[in-house]
Every structure is written in structure tokens, then in C-alpha cells.
Amino acid sequence: MSRFPKRATMADVAQHAGVTKTTVSRVLNNKGEISPETREKVFKAVEHLGYRRSRIARSLATDQTFLLGLIVPSISYEFFTDIARGAENAAWENDYKILLCTTEGDWDREEGMFLFLEDIQADGIVVCSPRLPEDRLVPLVEQFENVVIVNGQGIAWHELAGAIETNDAGGIKLAVDHLIASGRRHLTYLGGPPDARVSTERYYGFMNALQAAGYTPNPAWHTACHPATVHEGYESVKRLQPVLSEIDGIVCFNDLVAAGAMRACHELGVRVPDDIAITGCDDIQFATLVQPSLTTLQTPKEEIGTLAVNMLLERIGGQRKHDNVIIDQHLIIRESAP
Incomplete structure (x- = not known):
């Protein structure tokens, strides 16, 4: 016997609420005209059974995977670790998950990460400090509708991708x-x-x-x-x-x-x-x-990660409030150069 209780299904919710699976789906996806009484029955059933929506089913219903790719040269250097932390927190707050991909500065590996994220149908990509030359990078970015580049190669991205650059x-x-x-x-x-x-x-x-x-x-x-x-x-x-x-x-x-x-x-x-x-x-x-x-x-490393994901989510939502953002740096004076 399994140590874990059987996971409640949409059919269980429908049976408990006395409605059809289609009605449950419409309530959870906020689609169609559903009476307040029926909505209340469904939500009570969801709470009682501890129903958790299948991410696969949700993806099929919305044509989204709710996955975002984050490509960085390395996670051994704190700069990129902090960007990843900011990105992941922003994604989590918006019910997305981050797939972290490291390239170690290798051109072929960087290209392979783009292709991998395309294969799994990630909803968007944040690329930090890409190393690929322009003639290889641009065609890869063009394959995705939603991309944000952090510290790119000085390319004028315009409508192709959002851009964040440190000054x-x-x-x-x-x-x-x-x-x-x-x-x-x-x-x-x-x-x-x-x-x-x-x-x-x-x-x-x-x-x-x-x-x-x-x-x-x-x-x-x-x-x-x-x-x-x-x-x-x-x-x-x-x-x-x-x-x-x-x-x-x-x-x-x-x-x-x-x-x-x-x-x-x-x-x-x-x-x-x-x-x-x-x-x-x-x-x-x-x-x-x-x-x-x-x-x-x-x-401001974490802030860059947060901004990158928020900019990406804007683009996924069909908005382009921020296409190009410049981040200033500040000199912190300590003992090595007083």
C-alpha cells in the first residue's frame, strides 16, 4: 500500500460538488457563466479534498507551460547567483517556475540551452551575458516570442527582445x-x-x-x-x-x-x-x-533578476512597458582604494 494518500482528481471534485468535470474546469479557469452557488460548491469541494491542479492539464488548457528559462554563464560567481535568486523569487510570486541553465561560457553549450528550452516549450527566456557572436545569437532569439537579454552584445534588440544593461x-x-x-x-x-x-x-x-x-x-x-x-x-x-x-x-x-x-x-x-x-x-x-x-x-544584482523576469512576464502578457533599461552602478569606497 502506498504511504501517500491518493491525489484528488478533477473527477473527484466534480462528484463531491455534484457537478460535471466541465463545470469544475470552467470554475477553476474562470471561464463561462457560472452561478455564484455553483462556484461556491466547487471551491468548497476543492478545499475539502485538497485538490491541486495538474500543471500539465493547466498547460493544455492555457497553451502555456508556466516555465521560464534562465541562461547564465556560471553559478559559481555570486553575481549570477544573486541574479538567479531575484529571478526565481519574481517567477514564484507570479506562479511560474525557473529552469536554470549554465553555459560555462561555451558557445555550443549556450546554443544547446536555447534549443533545449525551445524543445520543452518554455514560455520565455532570460539570457544573462550571452557569449555567442551576433550571427549565432540573433537567430536563436528570433525563435522565441518572449526573451529578455541582460548585458547583451551591444545589439539594438528593439522588438526582438527586451534588454537590461548595466552602465x-x-x-x-x-x-x-x-x-x-x-x-x-x-x-x-x-x-x-x-x-x-x-x-x-x-x-x-x-x-x-x-x-x-x-x-x-x-x-x-x-x-x-x-x-x-x-x-x-x-x-x-x-x-x-x-x-x-x-x-x-x-x-x-x-x-x-x-x-x-x-x-x-x-x-x-x-x-x-x-x-x-x-x-x-x-x-x-x-x-x-x-x-x-x-x-x-x-x-544591484537581485534587482536585475527581478526586473528581468517582470519584463519577461510583461511581454508574455502582451505588454511592452519596458523594452530597454539601463542600470547604474555605485562606487563603494573601502580600504583598498580609500
């Missing part, structure tokens, strides 16, 4: 301006994956901010950290050792790269911030735990 160039300018105001003049940039839009935006933001302040960047000092991890930040500073005495400020693609840079400086006897000031980006949790605590750009 990365403006954020990096805040970091550069702060370092210059504190007396730093010889800055370098430790960038991120070259196929990520945010990498390009932050690099140009760094170069333009220096030039606007009247300083000439030294491209030989700049390097890409791919992947953007603590180890890559560490190795990048080690490679800069021959010229490190000429550098007094490092702007890093993210907080992991910054942590690796600080570790390398410590091993090389370079004092942070006395000799070199270091800034990060994203303000993940351990930015306050490293020593010295990290000056970094704060991005």
Missing part, C-alpha cells in the same frame, strides 16, 4: 575618477573575457575616463583575465612584475580578479593601498572580508 562604462569611470582624485596617475586595467559585452564596455570606460582626465593609458600594461577568476587576477599581476613599480592603481574587471591582484601584490611586497590602490566591480559578499577590504562598484 559599465559609466561605472568604471567612477572608479578611475576616484583613483585620480586620490592622487593616482599610472593606472592599469585587468579585464575580463574578451567575448563578454561587459568586458568591452568596461575597457572602453577605463580608456575614455583616463583620456578625459588628460592622461595617456599604457596599453602594454592592460591584460584580459579569461576566465575572470582569483587565479587569473593573481597571474596577471605576476606578469606585470617588471613594470609594477611604475603602476600606482589597478582597476579590475570584477572582485575575484581584484582579490587575486591583491594576493599577488602581497607576495611581491607591494603594499595595498600605499603603493598600489586596487578597485573591483560587482560588490560580491567577500569584498568586505578580504584584507584590505575592497573598494568596488556595486551592482
Whole structure:
């Protein structure tokens, strides 16, 4: 014998309420003209029997799966974990479920996630920091009626998809301006994956901010950290050792790269911030735990996930109130670059 009680069916509800299954379906889907007395009978039967609607049956009735896809490069980095948390909470509040798909930055895997979500007929997709080039990404997005892109490749999405972009160039300018105001003049940039839009935006933001302040960047000092991890930040500073005495400020693609840079400086006897000031980006949790605590750009990560799902649900509902949203970053000043 099963340890669990038999799940009530729509037929059980109909029998208990003394109505037909069609009537129960109309009441639960709020369709047709049903008398208040009949509605009350059905709802009482549902409550008494503990009836829970089948998601499959609901999907057949509404032509929706109530599933949303969320494609991210990785969940090992807190930035995307926080976006996923915000997205899942927003989906849950609207009776949708999130399917989380990770690509690890692999182009074929990213394409495969699009195809998988198409196969299961997801009602919509949120794609964070896609890595696919435009000629491969756009045809995939075109297959779906409802898509929101977070930090895409600088494509003008217009009616093809909703778009949320962080103001990365403006954020990096805040970091550069702060370092210059504190007396730093010889800055370098430790960038991120070259196929990520945010990498390009932050690099140009760094170069333009220096030039606007009247300083000439030294491209030989700049390097890409791919992947953007603590180890890559560490190795990048080690490679800069021959010229490190000429550098007094490092702007890093993210907080992991910054942590690796600080570790390398410590091993090389370079004092942070006395000799070199270091800034990060994203303000993940351990930015306050490293020593010295990290000056970094704060991005409202959970809010981005919430906004992305709400924007997607608008599109599913046939509305387009928000097609393109720009998210500003804020500089949090701590010990690594006071």
C-alpha cells in the first residue's frame, strides 16, 4: 500500500460538488457563466479534498507551460547567483517556475540551452551575458516570442527582445575618477573575457575616463583575465612584475580578479593601498572580508533578476512597458582604494 494518500482528481471534485468535470474546469479557469452557488460548491469541494491542479492539464488548457528559462554563464560567481535568486523569487510570486541553465561560457553549450528550452516549450527566456557572436545569437532569439537579454552584445534588440544593461562604462569611470582624485596617475586595467559585452564596455570606460582626465593609458600594461577568476587576477599581476613599480592603481574587471591582484601584490611586497590602490566591480559578499577590504562598484544584482523576469512576464502578457533599461552602478569606497 502506498504511504501517500491518493491525489484528488478533477473527477473527484466534480462528484463531491455534484457537478460535471466541465463545470469544475470552467470554475477553476474562470471561464463561462457560472452561478455564484455553483462556484461556491466547487471551491468548497476543492478545499475539502485538497485538490491541486495538474500543471500539465493547466498547460493544455492555457497553451502555456508556466516555465521560464534562465541562461547564465556560471553559478559559481555570486553575481549570477544573486541574479538567479531575484529571478526565481519574481517567477514564484507570479506562479511560474525557473529552469536554470549554465553555459560555462561555451558557445555550443549556450546554443544547446536555447534549443533545449525551445524543445520543452518554455514560455520565455532570460539570457544573462550571452557569449555567442551576433550571427549565432540573433537567430536563436528570433525563435522565441518572449526573451529578455541582460548585458547583451551591444545589439539594438528593439522588438526582438527586451534588454537590461548595466552602465559599465559609466561605472568604471567612477572608479578611475576616484583613483585620480586620490592622487593616482599610472593606472592599469585587468579585464575580463574578451567575448563578454561587459568586458568591452568596461575597457572602453577605463580608456575614455583616463583620456578625459588628460592622461595617456599604457596599453602594454592592460591584460584580459579569461576566465575572470582569483587565479587569473593573481597571474596577471605576476606578469606585470617588471613594470609594477611604475603602476600606482589597478582597476579590475570584477572582485575575484581584484582579490587575486591583491594576493599577488602581497607576495611581491607591494603594499595595498600605499603603493598600489586596487578597485573591483560587482560588490560580491567577500569584498568586505578580504584584507584590505575592497573598494568596488556595486551592482544591484537581485534587482536585475527581478526586473528581468517582470519584463519577461510583461511581454508574455502582451505588454511592452519596458523594452530597454539601463542600470547604474555605485562606487563603494573601502580600504583598498580609500
